[in-house]
Amino acid sequence: MIQIYCMAHQDRSDRVRWLLEELQVPYQDHFLNRTNGELKTESYLKLNPMGRVPTVVDGDTAIFESGGICLYLADKYQSKGLAPSLDSLERAEYLQWMVFSVASLECVVARMFTFQDKTQSQIESIKLEVEAQCKIMKVALNKVLEKQPYLLKSGFSAADIMMAAVIPGAADYLMEPGSAIEKYMKNLMARPAAVKAQVF
Ligand SMILES: N[C@@H](CCC(=O)N[C@@H](CS)C(=O)NCC(=O)O)C(=O)O
Structure with a gap:
């Protein structure tokens, strides 16, 4: 096991x-x-x-x-069926989002959790930097999610799990009310496996 x-x-x-x-x-x-x-x-x-x-x-x-x-x-x-096969063209997009979720998004989101020993003005400046970075990533994600319910056209994959596990860390900057990202998160958070795993 x-x-x-x-x-x-x-x-x-x-x-x-x-x-x-x-x-x-x-x-x-x-x-x-x-x-x-x-x-x-x-x-x-x-x-x-x-x-x-x-x-x-x-x-x-x-x-x-x-x-x-x-x-x-x-x-x-x-x-x-949660990872496209090696010979599938969608594999490239899948790898892109899997790595993006940690190397681009989580790297920025994690800065919201390192406020200890920081002054108020340092905290404000970190928040501004995180907001600016999230703004760019939010546009990229919304663009995909306005077209389709999941990151891959073929449907739900492990890339959605990685992304949805990271997004709430900077919810204020990423999940604009009424946006495609917000809808995406509501859908994913309700998945029985996510509820059972107590992710959110
Ligand atoms: N990039 C690593 C990050 C691992 C990581 O920092 N984990 C945190 C918990 S979420 C941890 O172990 N913190 C303990 C510590 O820093 O002492 C991953 O995604 O697995």
């Missing part, structure tokens, strides 16, 4: 758990306590040298980086 190491349901293990629920693949959660140093024990660092979560153990293999884990799992269970 797939083993998930996490701190809580709502950390970055959320997307892995949601994907496994969609794929109907059984998994087991292991909750680690950061305050007690459980992310930095010798045995955990052997699984994830970054001392972070999530980590997934599948058989003898330990994998870290939530985006890499989801790419791996969606391919491993490709017959379930």
Whole structure:
């Protein structure tokens, strides 16, 4: 069975758990306590040298980086239809959105969670930068989602899980009332697998 190491349901293990629920693949959660140093024990660092979560153990293999884990799992269970096949043209768009969700969007959104030790004026300036970056990404995402309900024309995929898990972190800047992104999020948040995985 797939083993998930996490701190809580709502950390970055959320997307892995949601994907496994969609794929109907059984998994087991292991909750680690950061305050007690459980992310930095010798045995955990052997699984994830970054001392972070999530980590997934599948058989003898330990994998870290939530985006890499989801790419791996969606391919491993490709017959379930959440990742376009290697020879499909849509594969390119799929990879683009999978990587965009973490490398472009989450990088910016995560700045909203690093306010400790910052002065009020530093916080205001971070917020302005995040807002400006989100504005560009919001236009790109709305353009796609105004045409179709999911990132890929063929339908729901693991790329939607990655994207929807990140968007709420900067909801004020990304989910304009009445926008395609807002509609997209409402639809995804209601998916039984997302509800079961307690993502939102
Ligand atoms: N890019 C990594 C980020 C991993 C990460 O920073 N995880 C956070 C929780 S969501 C963590 O482990 N924080 C613990 C710490 O920083 O001590 C991923 O997507 O897996």
